[in-house]
Amino acid sequence: MTDQKPTIAERLRQLRCVVLIPTYNNAKTLVRVIHGVMELTPDIIVVNDGATDNTALLLKEFPQITQVHLPVNKGKGNALQIGFQAALENNYDFAITIDSDGQHFPEDIEVFIDALEKENTKNVLYIGARNMNQSDVPGKSSFGNKFSNFWFWFETGIWLTDTQCGYRLYPLREIEKLRLLTPKFEFEIEVIVKASWQGTLVKNIPVKILYDEDERVSHFRTIPDFTRISIVNTWLVLVALFYIKPRDLYRNLKKKGVKKFLFEDMLGSSDSPGKKASSIALGVFIGFSPFWGLHTLLVLLLAFVFKLNKPIAFAFSNVSLPPFIPFIVLFSLQLGSWALGEPFVLSLESISTDFSFLTNLRSYVVGSLILAVVGAFVFGTIGYLMLTYFGKRKIAVNNG
Known part of the structure; x- marks a missing residue:
């Protein structure tokens, strides 16, 4: 008689990992995303980032999951940080973040678990790697991703194929040590750069992606958000040039x-x-x-x-x-x-x-x-x- 393989829910609990869903005005797809995740695990935190549609009403159907309702929308970065804090308060060590717009496949949660269980270190941050050559991927998303990948490489020396995907696994105890300042989309750049600087292994793992323009609601505002990301990257480049790279060189020289x-x-x-x-x-x-x-x-x-x-x-x-x-x-x-x-x-x-x-x-x-x-x-x-x-x-x- 062979031992039965643990379920995804059991494996997540062994790793002390929660699924975190930040959401803002994605009422069309939110319920489907929650149901997809609930088929795999009941350990879910939803952060309602001040939604003005019927998100709060829809979430009343899910009293069994942890919910955080913010009175005013302050941005995805702020919602993620509040979600991380809620996860830490519930004694979780990791959080898998999945967007509520339906572009991610909940079954890919297992991809993150498989990778984490095989990893030599648990101080690791995984970023989903999407196939940006798919015909349904918007041109501006593909360009923005290449732009972001280059600057992440310049700031950290690590080359990734996707630095913008919101489908991620975060090591919460390590992220808690970082001084993170940005509240909106640029947070997802700031956090991976600073985590890498602090010694966290940042890696891509392949995930599927679906862009359904009939359902998907994107809150990324091309000019203002791209400007904010550019300002953050400019600051991170300066810090990398005048502090991080000389620091790492000195540490290596001193050590060896x-x-x-x-x-x-x-x-x-x-x-x-x-x-x-x-x-x-x-x-x-x-x-x-x-x-x-x-x-x-x-x-x-x-x-x-x-x-x-x-x-x-x-x-x-x-x-x-x-x-x-x-x-x-x-x-x-x-x-x-x-x-x-x-x-x-x-x-x-x-x-x-x-x-x-x-x-x-x-x-x-x-x-x-x-x-x-x-x-x-x-x-x-x-x-x-x-x-x-x-x-x-x-x-x-x-x-x-």
């Missing part, structure tokens, strides 16, 4: 030491010596270039465009560390003056104090670009020779 970090994280990847050397050259070029304040943005963007090694390029772009900046500026000015045939009399002290070198701006720009090209060639060539040499030695040792 310079030698181990160089060989394991940068030189130990499977990239060819040519690709690694090109990444070094790109980093040095950007580090010596005159585009101050944009070095990190440029190096990561160009490394992505040219499919180079981003950690190596980023690390070598830091050749222009603050203590070296006066020397780099002085040498660039001298190179530029020589190249342009212009007189140049300037000391290292004047660069550090009165910034009179700005009168020689043309010389500086030309000189810094010359230095960037020469530096990229020299560092790239040396890097290629060293990587090729050590690569051959490693092969010889392994074969010996």
Whole structure:
């Protein structure tokens, strides 16, 4: 006699997982979504985000599920956070969020459970990955998703195929630690970026999708909501550039030491010596270039465009560390003056104090670009020779 497989409801309870449904003016589809979820589990929380249709009346048919009724609509992000708090108060560890507009299939809840049970860590946030190439997917949704995917990659270094799907599994204890500020649709970007920064594994899992324009009511307002998302992404990019990426680099260096970090994280990847050397050259070029304040943005963007090694390029772009900046500026000015045939009399002290070198701006720009090209060639060539040499030695040792 074989043991009977646990039901989805039993598996959800073992994981202490609840299904959370935020809703606002989706009376056409809400009941069907609730019934679909109830076929799988009774552990449901519905957050009525100040609906002005007959949502409150419809929910009276479901006294057996937990309900939160907000007096005024404040946005999906606010509704989700209130739902998370209600789940925590009921001692749940995870919440699967499903939209109430009928686009998600409740049976895909099992996909989330299967993934979570197999995962090595429980500090994980799953985002449903929709097939955005379906014929019924609106063009603006597909474009917005690609836009969001790019910026999520830039902010976290993680590439996902879908960052906007509302069908998700959240690790509530970890989300509770985050300082989340946004109340509307942009919340779903903020939460996954900040969760990733804090060490939560963020992954896609495939889910089905249905866009029925006759039933579906979308509350996404293209111009104002896209603007809000863009503002949030701008802020997250700045935080990533000036705090998160330097913090992670410093932590890695401190944890492993310079030698181990160089060989394991940068030189130990499977990239060819040519690709690694090109990444070094790109980093040095950007580090010596005159585009101050944009070095990190440029190096990561160009490394992505040219499919180079981003950690190596980023690390070598830091050749222009603050203590070296006066020397780099002085040498660039001298190179530029020589190249342009212009007189140049300037000391290292004047660069550090009165910034009179700005009168020689043309010389500086030309000189810094010359230095960037020469530096990229020299560092790239040396890097290629060293990587090729050590690569051959490693092969010889392994074969010996």
